[in-house]
Amino acid sequence: MKKGDILSRLIELGEKDVKYIKDMILSFIIAGKDTSATTLSWFLYLLCKHPSIQEKVAKEVREATNLKENSSVDELAAGLTEEALGKMQYLLAALTETLRLYPAVPVDGKLCFSDDTLPDGFSVRKGDAVAYQPYATAG
Structure with missing residues (x-):
């Protein structure tokens, strides 16, 4: 199956129930919206609390995307390739630590x-409600 969005994949698989497709999407x-927004909020908060980490992340992004000090946002966006993202190990570590601290x-x-x-x-x-903490079960 070729890469594509979830809607295209559901249609390619032959799903015809419009309500099911709508509910799934x-x-x-x-x-995705709430979890991403929460994680990014905590990430930015932590970067503000730890300026040395913020500078290391910024430096790594500049180096991985070959940006100069006065580059525009458009130049940054153009430099965010899969190859560049693969070089951002410190950024990945900072995001992972954010998720560890604030799941x-x-x-x-x-x-x-x-x-x-x-x-x-x-x-x-049957009928019991069970709650668990993914944070506590992560290995």
């Missing part, structure tokens, strides 16, 4: 559809 938009989804809840036993041996019944 809306779920992706809503989930985009601190608690996730699920509803049990049937009786089950969790990996630690705890039993849950």
Whole structure:
């Protein structure tokens, strides 16, 4: 299957239920918007609190994109290629640390559809609500 957006992929797979397609697209938009906005807000906050980290990130971005001190935003955008992003290891580390400290989804809840036993041996019944912290389970 060629690369494409989720709508194109659903149509290519033969999905014909318009309500299902609409619900799927809306779920992706809503989930992506809030988690991305929250992560970026915390990232910018942390950069402001730690100017030395901010300068290291800025330097790495300038070097990876071959920008000069007085480059425009358009020149920056043009320099953000996959190759340039692959060189931004410090930026990746800073973003990863932001997510570690301030996870985009601190608690996730699920509803049990049937009786089950969790990996630690705890039993849950149909209809029980279970919440977990992805942060605490990350390895």
